[in-house]
Amino acid sequence: MTKITSLALVTLISALALAAPPDKAGQPPPSDPALKADIKAAGELTWSGDLASALKLAADKKQPIFIDFTGVTCTNCKINEKNVFARPEVKDLLGKYVRVQLYADTVPAEFYKNDPGEEKRDKDAEVNLEFMRKQFDKEQLPLYVIVRPAEQNSFTTVGVYDEGRINKVDAFIAFLKKPLANGRE
């Protein structure tokens, strides 16, 4: 085996480990009427805080959903959102998804029609965190997940990207491109 082949294998395995699709069906947390349909943030794309509503929208638009598990206390999340999501190629790819940001520490007030107060925003974030733990067996921020809408407001998981701070931008771009290349978007 040549060194180049070894390197290619290690790269392939590394990409597989980063974006291993759990292929797991699931139900979103219940829809919350207090949340806005979407807000502008992270690279000036619109984001929703309500996965259940996003699933309906994604089914109508026949698009996959990109879930950004993030946090107001998470520096690595903000670095990705500012430095990576704003890159033209990444922004274009994210534009082909229905986008959801699920805060796992406290949901920012701007996600709501009216600020419901810190207590509810913290509780909503606990629901998001529990959803991340149970559905994706992860407890870290950031975490990126791609799902597709399925029947009865459920979803199937297409892929999970758990690098955290995105150092391998090419791998993240490949993660975003793969579901779109299947011709189902």
Next chain:
Amino acid sequence: MKVFVSSLVALAAFGGAAAAEAPKPVQKVEARFEPAAARPGEVVTLKIDVKLDAGWHTYPTVQKEKAARSYVNKITFPTEGPIIFVGSVIDPPDAKSKAEADIEELIYYPGGGTWERKAVVSPKATAGENTVKVKFRLSVCDKNVCLPPETLELEAKLKVSGSPVAVDLKYKDEVEKALGGK
């Protein structure tokens, strides 16, 4: 070669499953009073020690820069009881800082630190052992990930004994306010 590749892929898949467990970088979070015994009216210091694994860091309770204001730990103190917390939280002295994203000076503490706040034993406190409960919302990150902050309930014991002393003038107003005098 095929066997080798299959083994590697299997290893990668197994590695992915193992990575599902959340990191546990917090070695210790403990609260204590110094001194551990005091007379009514005396000033004591609550100290909260946080120790993290190498490579992990945490944050102050207050950042200097507005853009960094959410990257903080939050400590909630009791507002009733025989121990009256006064002044502000004192963050650990050995802060480091770095530029991150749009933040020019993000303050952080590699490995943890000790947070402090002064308290006055209420002049009305009766003799005996007191357990004070504080909540510490701890945020930790390494170079790649952050953990969802955890709110820890900490307990510190303080023995009250002896005859009362006059409250330090510096804290007199806060103590009187806490006792409903102002």
